[in-house]
Amino acid sequence: MQATQTLSEGLKREFKVVVPAAELETKLTGELTGLKDRVRINGFRPGKVPLTHLRRLYGRAVMADVLQNTVNEANRKIVEEHSLKLANEPQVKLSEDQGEVEAVMNAKADLSYTVELEVLPVFQLKDLSDITVTRETAEVSDAEVDEALSRMARQNRGFNPKAESEGAATGDRLTIDFVGTIDGEAFEGGSSEGVQVEIGSGNFIPGFEEQLVGAKAGDQKTVTATFPEEYPAQHLAGKTASFDVTVKEVAAPAEVTVDDEFAKGFGMESLDKLKEAVRATIERDFTAQTRRKVKKALLDALDEKYGFDLPPSLVEQEFAGIWNQVETDMKQAGRSFADEDTTEEDARAEYRKIAERRVRLGLVLAEVGEQANIKVADDEVTQAVVERARQFPGQEKMVWDYYRKNPQALAEVRAPLFEEKVVDHVLSQVKVEDKVVSKEALFADDAADEAEGGKATKRTAAPKKASRSKKKDDA
Structure with missing residues (x-):
């Protein structure tokens, strides 16, 4: 096999690959020889079928596999020898000339094809010591607990x-x-x-x-x-x-009286225990909001730090997912771009920027995680799957089996776990200033988004x- 690089432009690479016909013939003969001992053909004893006869019967099918394996092997060698990190699957372009294709299928001509590769950008991680993010926290007041209890009473009256x-x-x-x-x-x-x-x-x-x-x-x-x-x-x-x-x-x-009897309706032995449970729930909500805000502040800071070329295919994939959701939401809501005070062109531009930001930050976090040797243990993934299964009472086994049999779905569980670990690692490298704020201030961004209306669904x-x-x- 001979691979010659014909293009190196930005994140695009292109190679011309030639595999001699003699090499194809050797591989085809080897595959047919191995097949000879496995097939049973009337009129021939096991292992005694002539290769010429096998070639007439199975030659094209076997050669199709040979060519596919040869292309995969050649592409793998190119990636290894040039130390490339691919952003997407190689794009192979074979000859469309039927005469040439037939000659290759019969191992009478060299296999010649072009493979286009898109690689991940190479960039240096930046010093983050000059980054400062504010971690807002809020304390749960007795009044908020009482308000939650009153709301529970109203909802259950x-x-x-x-x-x-x-x-x-x-x-x-x-x-x-x-x-x-x-x-x-x-x-x-x-x-x-x-x-x-x-x-x-x-x-x-x-x-x-x-x-x-x-x-x-x-x-x-x-x-x-x-x-x-x-x-x-x-x-x-x-x-x-x-x-x-x-x-x-x-x-x-x-009339509903919030007392011990009321608490027992929620499986609590007393009103004090119910208050403790309510406070713990509110604290979890506050903690989750604190995490969301400090993470967003960190990602904003990282986004300002980094600027590099992005693999077009990754951006297109991310944009396609975002845009599909936008169109689905707008269709379900019966809205148009004019209703949102924008145009489709402007909306596309806005969401493409979001896609680019996601891809850029994803690459940065992946590089940080790789250099820091951050791993997600299998038992952590298992626990996450268990938590997801619990969200579907009565269908836990079905959910569990789905993830167990679907590597791609399992990878989608692992990815956010990895990201959160990397975020924690990065937070340890920047200056974090804690600030106690009111509940209203903690959730102010959410309230602003609600008031603004977003792109409504x-x-x-x-x-x-x-x-x-x-x-x-x-x-």
């Missing part, structure tokens, strides 16, 4: 039907049927039966719940409400609808309000 003569008040729950129309025409998702509405919950479009105050069981009311301008269903956004509402029941919330069932989701990546 019952409702008692009111007398027919009693009207609905804020906090009451009504069971209603409704038919919605716009300009006298019914619209999709605008009608339903047996819907429960809690006045003051804000779950319906603005103005809908408030107009039910005072309604009694058996009442029929007409409620007029306007869909928000940013409502996900474009055919409803900003339009005023009329709902013919029939009140089937009005129920008042039952929303429910479209009327008259429920839509909820937004963030578009920005954490990386």
Whole structure:
């Protein structure tokens, strides 16, 4: 085999490979010789089938395997001899001339092909001692624990039907049927039966719940409400609808006392134990948010430190995944780029930058991990799979078997474990300043994203309000 480099440009490499016909013939003969002892052909004793006969029967199929193995072996040697780290699988270009292909298949001509390689960039790790990141933490107050308990009480309270003569008040729950129309025409998702509405919950479009105050069981009311301008269903956004509402029941919330008996409903022996569990849950949420924020600050700093050429194929793969999700979300929400105050061209440019950032940071973290000899133990991966399986009660074995039989899925479990270890390693190399902040400050970035609206993903069932989701990546 002879491999000649024909291109070295940026992260692209190209080689011209030639494998002599004599080498192909030797490999084909060797494969057929090995096959002779394994096949059973009528009229011949085992191991006595002539090679010429085997060649007529199996020559093309065996040669196809020979050529594939030869190409794989040649590409592997190129990578090893030139100490290349590939960003993607080699791209092989064979001759399209049918006469030449037939000659090669019969080992009458040299195998000649071009292989295009895309390599990972080579870069030096930077000194990080000048980086300072702030690690914000928040303490869980008694008031936050009490607020959580009150919320649990509200969510688990019952409702008692009111007398027919009693009207609905804020906090009451009504069971209603409704038919919605716009300009006298019914619209999709605008009608339903047996819907429960809690006045003051804000779950319906603005103005809908408030107009039910005072309604009694058996009442029929007409409620007029306007869909928000940013409502996900474009055919409803900003339009005023009329709902013919029939009140089937009005129920008042039952009184709930947060005491030891209340705690026992959650499997706790006392209210104090329930408070401890609630505090621990809130602390975990705060700790997770602290981790997210300090990690993002660190990645931002790393992103400013590094600038190098990126493998186009990796960027394209990352962008394709991001863009597919964007299109799926927008389609489900019934939104357009115009609704998001942008154009498809500008959105593509924005998300391509995100893809480039992810690839760049991924390469940096991988290099840091390699040089620091950071490893993820098999038992750590096993534990992570167990945790994932627990998220699917009754299907644990199915989830476990899926990961056990799917190396790619297992690699996807290992990757974030590796990344978190590398982040911890990098944090040990930079200056970390701890700062105690309020809960509001700790979650301020999330609140800002929610207020901004992101590229919205929303429910479209009327008259429920839509909820937004963030578009920005954490990386």
